[in-house]
Amino acid sequence: MALFKLHLPILDDIKSKGLKPAMLAKVDDAVVRITAGLNIGDIRSVLRGDTAPRPNPRVKPHADGFWLHMKPTYYHNLVTPLYPEFRLGWLSLYFMVFETLTGVFLMVFYTPSPLVAYENMLNIMSNVPLGLFMRDLHKLGAEWMVLVVALHALRTFLTGNYKKPRQFTWFSGVILLILTIFLSFSGYLLPWDQLSVWAVTIGVSMAEATPTPWPLNLLGEKYLGDPSFIGTAINNIMRGGPQFNASGLLRWYLLHVIGLPLIAFIFIGVHYYKVIIHGHSLPPEAEKVGEDSAKRVPLDQRTYFMPDILTRELFYVALITFFAVFMVTAGGYHAPLEPHADPLVTPLHTTAPWYFLWLQGMLKLGDKVIWGVVAPGVIVGTLIVLPYVEVGPSRRYADRRVGLSAAALVVVALSMLTFMGTPWYAVSSSADQEVVAALVPQTHPGPLRTTPYDELQVGAYDAADWQSAPTPGLKNLLRQYEIELNAAEARDAMFLDGHGRMTIEQWQGNLKKITFDVTWTKPDGKPGEFTQTVYLGADSNYGD
Amino acid sequence: MTVRVVIGTILIAATMAIVAFVMVNEPARMSSFESGFTGRSVEAGAALFDTNCAICHGVAGQGIENVAPALNAADLFDGSRLKSFGWSGTVKDYVRAAIAGGRPRASAAFAGYPNRMPTWSQQYGGPLRPDQIEYLVDFVMNWQTAALAQAPPPPVVDAVGTDLNTALPAGDAARGDLLFHGKGPGGQFPCSACHSLQAGQTLVGPSLAGIATSAAARKPDYPAEKYLHESVVLPNAYVVETFNPGLMPQTFGAQMTRQDMADIIAFLLTQK
Numbered sequence A: 001m002a003l004f005k006l007h008l009p010i011l012d013d014i015k016s017k018g019l020k021p022a023m024l025a026k027v028d029d030a031v032v033r034i035t036a037g038l039n040i041g042d043i044r045s046v047l048r049g050d051t052a053p054r055p056n057p058r059v060k061p062h063a064d065g066f067w068l069h070m071k072p073t074y075y076h077n078l079v080t081p082l083y084p085e086f087r088l089g090w091l092s093l094y095f096m097v098f099e100t101l102t103g104v105f106l107m108v109f110y111t112p113s114p115l116v117a118y119e120n121m122l123n124i125m126s127n128v129p130l131g132l133f134m135r136d137l138h139k140l141g142a143e144w145m146v147l148v149v150a151l152h153a154l155r156t157f158l159t160g161n162y163k164k165p166r167q168f169t170w171f172s173g174v175i176l177l178i179l180t181i182f183l184s185f186s187g188y189l190l191p192w193d194q195l196s197v198w199a200v201t202i203g204v205s206m207a208e209a210t211p212t213p214w215p216l217n218l219l220g221e222k223y224l225g226d227p228s229f230i231g232t233a234i235n236n237i238m239r240g241g242p243q244f245n246a247s248g249l250l251r252w253y254l255l256h257v258i259g260l261p262l263i264a265f266i267f268i269g270v271h272y273y274k275v276i277i278h279g280h281s282l283p284p285e286a287e288k289v290g291e292d293s294a295k296r297v298p299l300d301q302r303t304y305f306m307p308d309i310l311t312r313e314l315f316y317v318a319l320i321t322f323f324a325v326f327m328v329t330a331g332g333y334h335a336p337l338e339p340h341a342d343p344l345v346t347p348l349h350t351t352a353p354w355y356f357l358w359l360q361g362m363l364k365l366g367d368k369v370i371w372g373v374v375a376p377g378v379i380v381g382t383l384i385v386l387p388y389v390e391v392g393p394s395r396r397y398a399d400r401r402v403g404l405s406a407a408a409l410v411v412v413a414l415s416m417l418t419f420m421g422t423p424w425y426a427v428s429s430s431a432d433q434e435v436v437a438a439l440v441p442q443t444h445p446g447p448l449r450t451t452p453y454d455e456l457q458v459g460a461y462d463a464a465d466w467q468s469a470p471t472p473g474l475k476n477l478l479r480q481y482e483i484e485l486n487a488a489e490a491r492d493a494m495f496l497d498g499h500g501r502m503t504i505e506q507w508q509g510n511l512k513k514i515t516f517d518v519t520w521t522k523p524d525g526k527p528g529e530f531t532q533t534v535y536l537g538a539d540s541n542y543g544d
Numbered sequence B: 001m002t003v004r005v006v007i008g009t010i011l012i013a014a015t016m017a018i019v020a021f022v023m024v025n026e027p028a029r030m031s032s033f034e035s036g037f038t039g040r041s042v043e044a045g046a047a048l049f050d051t052n053c054a055i056c057h058g059v060a061g062q063g064i065e066n067v068a069p070a071l072n073a074a075d076l077f078d079g080s081r082l083k084s085f086g087w088s089g090t091v092k093d094y095v096r097a098a099i100a101g102g103r104p105r106a107s108a109a110f111a112g113y114p115n116r117m118p119t120w121s122q123q124y125g126g127p128l129r130p131d132q133i134e135y136l137v138d139f140v141m142n143w144q145t146a147a148l149a150q151a152p153p154p155p156v157v158d159a160v161g162t163d164l165n166t167a168l169p170a171g172d173a174a175r176g177d178l179l180f181h182g183k184g185p186g187g188q189f190p191c192s193a194c195h196s197l198q199a200g201q202t203l204v205g206p207s208l209a210g211i212a213t214s215a216a217a218r219k220p221d222y223p224a225e226k227y228l229h230e231s232v233v234l235p236n237a238y239v240v241e242t243f244n245p246g247l248m249p250q251t252f253g254a255q256m257t258r259q260d261m262a263d264i265i266a267f268l269l270t271q272k
């Protein structure tokens, strides 16, 4: 007696139909299962661009499959072209996936500990095949994602999509904007280099300024001996202690790889569900004022997801991926890695990442509490309540002059604040240091380090005398030195009659020591002097 | 739509081609990154050395008498300091351990120095982070090439030379045995790599079994001692049949002291 009966239907098929037809039928069968409804013939007809047969097999994957269960089977003809959506929502989603994939790759080679994190970064860049490539893609993707999500928010504002009935879609979007920015920012600390620790230090010190309101401050004073204990607690939680330490790094890491992505994925689900529930809105001018016809698409106005929308969406994904890959290779974009974090050395020009420069700019306006805590809170609050407060029925541009002007004003203000956030605006360090920092900056290689090593001939040189330098590289460098000195004299009234000297010594077989010596006269006639030493190795490879 | 599909496919193919190109170049890129980073590490080490170490070890690591030893010296890199210290790891490990842990107690070699080498790594209670210790190690190790190149092997005092009339002291066969086998105290020669002491076994050179007897018969008016002496310091003066001249090193005369020569001869004379 057989314990079980093995029956392979394929054998019967082969017997009755012959080998080749039977195998083809089997493959077709598998394709139908994988695509949840389309067989090979259907796919080929989609790719050929045939009009859909009736009944339309192309809607089955939406009904039966998981991946397309939320995707509409057809769109209104008016929302298929680039305008009005610019595919920005779709690209936001794509970047979320892109960042997850490249991020998981990096996670494999990373340990969140101050002792080894930086070494891990070096290892990723020097020892892991495609490590540098993946790191650059992840970093570039993070910056582009912030940009794309912000532009998506801007476009939904401009076309008035936050209005009834999409208030909650907008709200969930604001949450996603905040999550995106914090996802990007929380990744900043992980390399544990000077840039990361100091950029995050600026951010945390802002949060630390959170005031402890009355009467809590009195209670705090009485029982904890600390009237601003809320700020202190926030600081301790975010840094792991008064100073950034191992616990702090671990927290930011967990936030970056688990906490924020988890919340983001949930909110993306909510957000997209809402989008589908209400339908993709038509361009504002295509609807009557106050009417929402997104859900009622006349038969003759339908564009089916397959193949039209699908190929458009895939096309933009292919395009942006190509761009990203091109940028990190031929385009020369590389995620920076500065020297190892050193809490004792404050770099001269620390800036926040570009999407926080506006905040850094606001901080230069004055009080930390008002500009660093209250103002950002007000901005986020305004964004959230916007659709519930601005309830004008019309989405048309002509009817929204106040709102659109306000948006334009906000964009201009943000750009100005962003400029103010850069070191070009209101830097407080002294002119002599700036002169040397222009030649050997702390945040990127700069002119000296990219001058060919061999052209830095041993000797003592005068910036004013740049024309008699022995090599073109030196000439160039000394000329820049002289230009910086002149600029400093023009800019700073405390810096008169500046002189620059540069001494190059051979320090080890393949190491040179370069000493910059700036002397000047102060307005009261007293001399000033500033010296800075830099070492440069023959193989240090700053060129690229 | 066809245009989109075609361009999209081309873009994907182009993306894959770039990735493939990157992949092919990875080994070269990775090694250049590696050397680039070591270069930057040396730079950082140089700055740290200047602020922390130069006061004792001298600005160029040349050492300061009665304060701290030279760090750019050949004996640090050729292994002799390691040996006197009983260190079994590499020079790099030795340097790292010395810097990170310091020398709270004077080592035998530098017992006369009044100052102690401080502990530097935060891991052992010093002021510097572990990565800074690595930069210093890279900086110190960067002296290696120059230090080793500068130091030619010390000339042998009282070399025996190539003059067969040089008077030799009394030989010690036991020490000659050790010298012959590359293990001698105060001198080692690779004779046994080319000469077997078993009859009939030819390595690079002839077996020296029974050489005490055959040496006396090689040249008419040469006693065994004189022939052996000549064979070592002037190997080509008499080339054994079936061997080519020039195979045996011609420089032993400059490398051996007269005592070494006498001892080796004494040892060979025991091979009857």
Ligand code: HEM
Residues within 6 Å of the ligand: A085, A086, A087, A088, A089, A090, A092, A093, A096, A149, A150, A152, A153, A156, A161, A162, A166, A169, A170, A172, A173, A174, A176, A177, A180, A268, A271, A272, A275, A279, A280, A281, A282
């Ligand atoms: C990770 C971030 C985000 C993802 C993945 C995402 C995804 C999407 C997608 C796929 C759509 C439909 C297609 C489109 O309109 O482009 C959409 C629509 C929408 N999004 Fe987002 N979004 C994100 C962030 C935001 C933000 C920051 C806002 C506003 C503050 C926002 C507000 C809206 C609104 C109002 C719609 C409806 C547009 C319409 O009906 O035409 N979204 N989102």
